[in-house]
Amino acid sequence: MVPIRSYASCRMPTAAILSIGDELVLGQIPERNGGWLSAELLKLGLMASEHRTVADDRQAICAALKELASRAALVVVTGGLGPTDDDLTREALADALGTELEEDARALQDLIDLYRRRARPMPAMNRKQALRPTQSECIQNPHGTAPGIAARIGDAEVFLLPGPPNEMRPMFHDVVAPAVLGITARAGGLQIATASVHSCGLPESAAAELIRSLMERGGNPVVGTTASGAIVTARIRAMGSAATDGSLERTVQEVERAWAPYSFGRDGLTLPSALGEALLREHAMLAVAESCSGGGVGAFVTSVPGASRWFAGGLITYSNELKRELCGVPSALLERHGAVSEEVARALAQGAAERCRCRFGLSITGIAGPDGGSADKPVGLVWVGLCDRGGGDRGLVTKARSFQLLGDRDTVRERIARVSLQWVRLAALGMGDAPLLWERPTQGARA
Amino acid sequence: MVPIRSYASCRMPTAAILSIGDELVLGQIPERNGGWLSAELLKLGLMASEHRTVADDRQAICAALKELASRAALVVVTGGLGPTDDDLTREALADALGTELEEDARALQDLIDLYRRRARPMPAMNRKQALRPTQSECIQNPHGTAPGIAARIGDAEVFLLPGPPNEMRPMFHDVVAPAVLGITARAGGLQIATASVHSCGLPESAAAELIRSLMERGGNPVVGTTASGAIVTARIRAMGSAATDGSLERTVQEVERAWAPYSFGRDGLTLPSALGEALLREHAMLAVAESCSGGGVGAFVTSVPGASRWFAGGLITYSNELKRELCGVPSALLERHGAVSEEVARALAQGAAERCRCRFGLSITGIAGPDGGSADKPVGLVWVGLCDRGGGDRGLVTKARSFQLLGDRDTVRERIARVSLQWVRLAALGMGDAPLLWERPTQGARA
Numbered sequence: 024m025v026p027i028r029s030y031a032s033c034r035m036p037t038a039a040i041l042s043i044g045d046e047l048v049l050g051q052i053p054e055r056n057g058g059w060l061s062a063e064l065l066k067l068g069l070m071a072s073e074h075r076t077v078a079d080d081r082q083a084i085c086a087a088l089k090e091l092a093s094r095a096a097l098v099v100v101t102g103g104l105g106p107t108d109d110d111l112t113r114e115a116l117a118d119a120l121g122t123e124l125e126e127d128a129r130a131l132q133d134l135i136d137l138y139r140r141r142a143r144p145m146p147a148m149n150r151k152q153a154l155r156p157t158q159s160e161c162i163q164n165p166h167g168t169a170p171g172i173a174a175r176i177g178d179a180e181v182f183l184l185p186g187p188p189n190e191m192r193p194m195f196h197d198v199v200a201p202a203v204l205g206i207t208a209r210a211g212g213l214q215i216a217t218a219s220v221h222s223c224g225l226p227e228s229a230a231a232e233l234i235r236s237l238m239e240r241g242g243n244p245v246v247g248t249t250a251s252g253a254i255v256t257a258r259i260r261a262m263g264s265a266a267t268d269g270s271l272e273r274t275v276q277e278v279e280r281a282w283a284p285y286s287f288g289r290d291g292l293t294l295p296s297a298l299g300e301a302l303l304r305e306h307a308m309l310a311v312a313e314s315c316s317g318g319g320v321g322a323f324v325t326s327v328p329g330a331s332r333w334f335a336g337g338l339i340t341y342s343n344e345l346k347r348e349l350c351g352v353p354s355a356l357l358e359r360h361g362a363v364s365e366e367v368a369r370a371l372a373q374g375a376a377e378r379c380r381c382r383f384g385l386s387i388t389g390i391a392g393p394d395g396g397s398a399d400k401p402v403g404l405v406w407v408g409l410c411d412r413g414g415g416d417r418g419l420v421t422k423a424r425s426f427q428l429l430g431d432r433d434t435v436r437e438r439i440a441r442v443s444l445q446w447v448r449l450a451a452l453g454m455g456d457a458p459l460l461w462e463r464p465t466q467g468a469r470a
Numbered sequence: 471m472v473p474i475r476s477y478a479s480c481r482m483p484t485a486a487i488l489s490i491g492d493e494l495v496l497g498q499i500p501e502r503n504g505g506w507l508s509a510e511l512l513k514l515g516l517m518a519s520e521h522r523t524v525a526d527d528r529q530a531i532c533a534a535l536k537e538l539a540s541r542a543a544l545v546v547v548t549g550g551l552g553p554t555d556d557d558l559t560r561e562a563l564a565d566a567l568g569t570e571l572e573e574d575a576r577a578l579q580d581l582i583d584l585y586r587r588r589a590r591p592m593p594a595m596n597r598k599q600a601l602r603p604t605q606s607e608c609i610q611n612p613h614g615t616a617p618g619i620a621a622r623i624g625d626a627e628v629f630l631l632p633g634p635p636n637e638m639r640p641m642f643h644d645v646v647a648p649a650v651l652g653i654t655a656r657a658g659g660l661q662i663a664t665a666s667v668h669s670c671g672l673p674e675s676a677a678a679e680l681i682r683s684l685m686e687r688g689g690n691p692v693v694g695t696t697a698s699g700a701i702v703t704a705r706i707r708a709m710g711s712a713a714t715d716g717s718l719e720r721t722v723q724e725v726e727r728a729w730a731p732y733s734f735g736r737d738g739l740t741l742p743s744a745l746g747e748a749l750l751r752e753h754a755m756l757a758v759a760e761s762c763s764g765g766g767v768g769a770f771v772t773s774v775p776g777a778s779r780w781f782a783g784g785l786i787t788y789s790n791e792l793k794r795e796l797c798g799v800p801s802a803l804l805e806r807h808g809a810v811s812e813e814v815a816r817a818l819a820q821g822a823a824e825r826c827r828c829r830f831g832l833s834i835t836g837i838a839g840p841d842g843g844s845a846d847k848p849v850g851l852v853w854v855g856l857c858d859r860g861g862g863d864r865g866l867v868t869k870a871r872s873f874q875l876l877g878d879r880d881t882v883r884e885r886i887a888r889v890s891l892q893w894v895r896l897a898a899l900g901m902g903d904a905p906l907l908w909e910r911p912t913q914g915a916r917a
Binding site for chain 1: 495501512520522534664696762764766775787791796826879
């Protein structure tokens with residue numbers, strides 16, 4: 024029964040994350056290390072209590088290091104370890120420790136070896152990267168020139184890591200993760216455990232209603248929902264003893280049951296992966312015909328390694344000419360109903376399935392905006408067709424559904440990709456008639 | 471001559487940004503308001519010096535408010551203004567001001583009116599949202615239930631805004647932006663102005679070498695480079711009088727000239743937009759045949775509204791069968807050379823151009839990983855084909871180039887989409903032979 028907001032009073036150890044860089048604090052490039060580090064710390068059972076981003080400013084970095092070290096058991100710092108004049112994190116750490124910088128013999132040798140392997144002379148400015156404050160240790164960087172630095176400010180363990188994620192992440196796993204396990208072990212074990220359950224096709228309000236009893240304030244595990252595009256996720260957090268007594272897993276299963284068949288996976292599992300599992304189970308292949316999505320559904324599907332076992336490819340029929348030429352949509356249909364219509368969505372889906380020789384053909388045709396809308400067919404209207412060539416006596420069944428999406432061009436395209444893949448997944452599971460988020464009311468019978 | 475790292479000593483006013491939320495600090499959802507706010511403040515000529523994210527913890531929020539207000543002229547806070555027990559930002563502001571909360575009559579009336587418009591009863595818990603500390607003012611929220619709050623802590627102007635971007639952003643423009651203009655006016659005008667120039671196809675080191683004189687430390691405007699995937703961006707920052715005397719524009723033009731033909735746009739202009747401009751000028755249409763990218767190039771291209779004027783569509787030939795069926799690649803070619811080969815890349819490009827009746831056909835076939843690599847064809851190897859059906863006597867010219875990319879599956883796919891579109895852009899500009907980043911050395915003559 025320990026919601027996070029009381030962590031200060033119950034004296035659980037926490038972590039703080041400090042990101043350094045002018046471009047970050049000015050909003051010129053997005054800060055992404057903080058979120059990644061927090062999520063990794065959570066997996067290890069330690070909670071971050073603060074993120075901070077400051078400029079390449081020696082005084083500001085030093086002040087932040089001291090403040091964070093006075094509050095947290097662990098401080099992870101990224102950025103400002105490069106070779107140039109505005110990389111000042113080393114100097115600021117020395118200031119915070121009240122010591123000077125000295126050259127680390129092994130770090131220097133690593134730098135020399137790195138440039139030898141690259142068959143390039145080491146620029147003079149890079150020698151600075153072998154400096155570290157006295158009373159600190161260098162951390163090897165297998166993927167770049169900037170070694171990290173480990174130190175202790177008061178009771179806090181402090182780690183400086185380089186900013187580029189491909190260098191920072193392996194160093195976190197090598198050196199920081201073991202330190203985290205030490206901190207949680209001294210505090211009596213896992214402090215926090217989390218899990219998530221993802222769904223697609225339910226509105227957030229309906230999803231929350233289905234798990235209302237689990238979402239009550241003060242519960243432990245506590246459950247919250249977040250919506251991102253078409254995906255509604257339940258985030259489950261167990262603190263203290265609940266982190267280890269099995270109640271997290273029980274809560275996860277309760278959410279999965281409550282959200283079935285819309286719940287498709289846990290934690291890192293993506294919708295295309297879940298779709299792939301469903302198609303593989305049926306030995307079914309998928310093809311697409313994409314108009315307003317322009318290839319985005321295919322790109323999303325093939326983000327899964329090994330997708331070739333259940334995805335063949337498809338047709339990007341952006342122009343009406345290609346709807347005819349590549350997919351065999353009759354000219355008359357396009358003229359009579361327009362490209363964004365039930366009839367054309369059905370013809371595209373059938374064309375994709377037949378021409379790509381797949382069981383399932385999925386089509387997307389809509390008005391992504393910002394222009395091209397009308398009173399009759401507003402921006403955000405998307406028709407999705409699904410052809411199922413089935414097996415044996417079931418023959419060929421083609422359906423189409425229309426959706427009315429809110430948001431800008433990117434949002435409309437992203438949302439329809441997700442909802443349409445959930446439709447294919449549900450169809451493969453034999454539940455293709457389940458209602459879906461943003462679907463328009465059916466408008467009577469049509470041809 | 472004022473680099474950012476000395477802002478403290480020259481007493482320029484700065485802003486601080488505080489984001490509040492358990493999910494944010496735990497890394498369960500990405501924090502995005504900070505970057506947006508910083509970028510908006512920059513446009514208004516005020517520099518952010520710090521971002522901070524803390525949990526829904528009353529003490530932590532209060533401490534952060536006090537620290538930030540002691541350093542910055544402006545503190546913008548987002549999140550924690552909802553109606554539930556764990557929304558504590560109002561209470562923390564009252565603590566920081568040393569006052570109590572009181573009900574704001576107008577804010578309460580706005581809430582009542584909002585629920586009346588929605589034809590729903592106002593839940594009792596929402597009444598809390600009309601509370602504000604004495605000595606503060608409510609800010610109307612046209613798009614949600616949470617009013618903002620404006621206050622002053624010491625010399626700092628403090629604004630609390632709701633977390634959802636669609637509510638926060640209009641309130642920023644209505645109320646915070648005018649306050650920012652007041653702060654910069656009192657400090658003698660625009661404090662900072664920025665611009666960026668984007669390039670694709672140059673390695674970052676080569677790009678930096680070409681503008682070395684502009685990148686000298688202490689310069690004003692000062693120029694830095696950042697690389698994100700295949701895009702290298704010059705970020706140009708002018709401080710003090712340089713922000714208004716035309717030197718920013720001169721520097722932008724110098725960078726554009728130095729990076730030609732690889733520089734493709736400024737500020738918000740994207741590579742697909744620049745490609746579209748080049749194709750439109752030539753009255754040329756583009757089609758794609760995508761294997762490992764799975765539709766991602768088409769999706770990227772059609773992120774531009776109006777892309778139908780220069781992009782027809784294409785073929786997602788993920789399976790070998792579809793390379794034959796949809797694109798006419800001879801079986802013998804696939805058997806002899808494999809799908810990832812110069813010969814197949816050429817055949818795919820030609821098939822795309824001819825079957826989609828476009829001047830340019832672009833093909834992508836590679837090994838995106840993590841599996842499927844071999845000694846001969848490692849993960850990250852991508853062949854790109856470009857067919858130009860040209861005009862009149864030029865006839866049909868098809869070329870293929872191979873690239874060796876580093877990174878995971880997503881990275882490989884994202885990078886090759888960018889580099890290949892730059893190739894098409896350069897070809898449309900008549901410079902299709904310009905060397906490109908990550909290209910493999912040519913390996914002698916081939917069929």
